[in-house]
Amino acid sequence: MHPLIETFSKIEVFKKLKISQIERLVKNREIIFRRYERGELIKGRGEKINEVMVLMSGKVRGEMNDFNGKNLVVEEIKAPNFLAVNISFSREAILPVDIVSEERCEVAYLKKEKIFELASENIDFLKALVEFLGSKFYFISQKLWFITLNSLKEKILIYLASKYSGGEVVVLDKSIEQLSQLFGSTRPALSRAFSLLESEGIIRKEGNKIYILDKDVIDFYV
Incomplete structure (x- = not known):
């Protein structure tokens, strides 16, 4: 063919x-x-x-x-x-x-x-x-x-939920710059939103790895 x-x-x-x-x-x-x-x-x-x-x-x-x-x-x-x-x-x-x-x-x-x-x-x-x-x-x-209709923090949680498979780690397949474009935000604002989620004990971010600390929150957006 x-x-x-x-x-x-x-x-x-x-x-x-x-x-x-x-x-x-x-x-x-x-x-x-x-x-x-x-x-x-x-x-x-x-x-x-x-x-x-x-x-x-x-x-x-x-x-x-x-x-x-x-x-x-x-x-x-x-x-x-x-x-x-x-x-x-x-x-x-x-x-x-x-x-x-x-x-x-x-x-x-x-x-x-x-x-x-x-x-x-x-x-x-x-x-x-x-x-x-x-x-x-x-x-x-x-x-x-x-x-x-969603705050920047909610956009992150929705995105993480879409990548979540029940484990403890979600590996980001996009850079912060790419995610900021996807979310319609600036890079500094997105970094602050990630920091806020960390301070609330929901996630821990290490490079492109997101450790899920509060699975109930992620499950809410699945």
Whole structure:
């Protein structure tokens, strides 16, 4: 099987297509492929999206910056996956975030009309696409709740709970800088919040290792 066809077939929505339909997309050159280096801007906030983007390889992040220069990572996406597909099918189709490559990656660009054509040919593909768009809306709603309705201390506890597997140690897979972007805070504020949790006897932080001292608190957020 052609590597490009294999990559497309790994995406949940495209799994509903016949291999012959995916082959037709690739072989008829109805897809444009572009490569990006680490840290490169793929699409900028405010740009109009006229196509459907698929991340074929690598990893990207969607981020926003406020007037004070504070950076907020809205989402991290690993290949293979759609990029901003919910925006592509919106009426305005204006991108609300910057899409930046976190490592070398490749993005495929398809015309929206081609997706409509595939949906008209395959009802299972249409259903999968609608379900995917619904799940993106749910994700954004949860992200908004996480950012706006929780204190910084609660955000840390929610994050630790998501990584907690019942042991005594949670190993952070992100730096303080990365976590501050994820939480929409500054690095000093996040460090102070960690110190506050330590002073309250809930955790003990040693580098990227978080020792859970009060499991009842963590269990509350699981």
